[in-house]
Structures are given as C-alpha cells and as structure tokens.
Amino acid sequence: MQSEPDITRKTAVTVPCPSCGQSVKWEETSTWRPFCSRRCQLIDLNEWLSDEEENQQKPD
Ligand SMILES: [Zn+2]
Known part of the structure; x- marks a missing residue:
C-alpha cells in the first residue's frame, strides 16, 4: 500500500513566456509553448530577425 503523492498529474508545469513573461502551461495541447500565444512567438521571432x-546592414 503506497501513498506517494501523484505530483506529475496534479502539478501543472508552467514556464514563463519569453516575450511577455506570462505563465504558460507546458502541455501537449499548448501549441505555442514556450510562448503563451502565436502573437508572442511572432514577436520573439521578429526581434531575432x-x-x-541589423548585423548585416551595419556599415563597416
Ligand atoms: Zn506571451
């Protein structure tokens, strides 16, 4: 008879969205993880691009 707490099911794993810092549930259904939404994913991608x-256009 074991009484180990089932933390894997009861504790939702969340990560902070890299763009806005909002907590994002890390689940199979979270399409945009680690981002909270497609919008935040695009924001991050745009910043990166x-x-x-800028690096390419910099005059020498
Ligand atoms: Zn976000």
Whole structure:
C-alpha cells in the first residue's frame, strides 16, 4: 500500500513566456509553448530577425 503523492498529474508545469513573461502551461495541447500565444512567438521571432538584419546592414 503506497501513498506517494501523484505530483506529475496534479502539478501543472508552467514556464514563463519569453516575450511577455506570462505563465504558460507546458502541455501537449499548448501549441505555442514556450510562448503563451502565436502573437508572442511572432514577436520573439521578429526581434531575432531584426537583430540579424541589423548585423548585416551595419556599415563597416
Ligand atoms: Zn506571451
């Protein structure tokens, strides 16, 4: 007779959204994880791309 707490099912794993910091449930159904939404994913992607562009356009 075991009485181990079933933490894997009762504790929701959450991660902070890299764009807005909102807690995001880490689940199979969370399509945009680790982002909270598609919007935040695009924001992060745009920042990354604009950094790349800046690096390329910098005059020597
Ligand atoms: Zn977010």
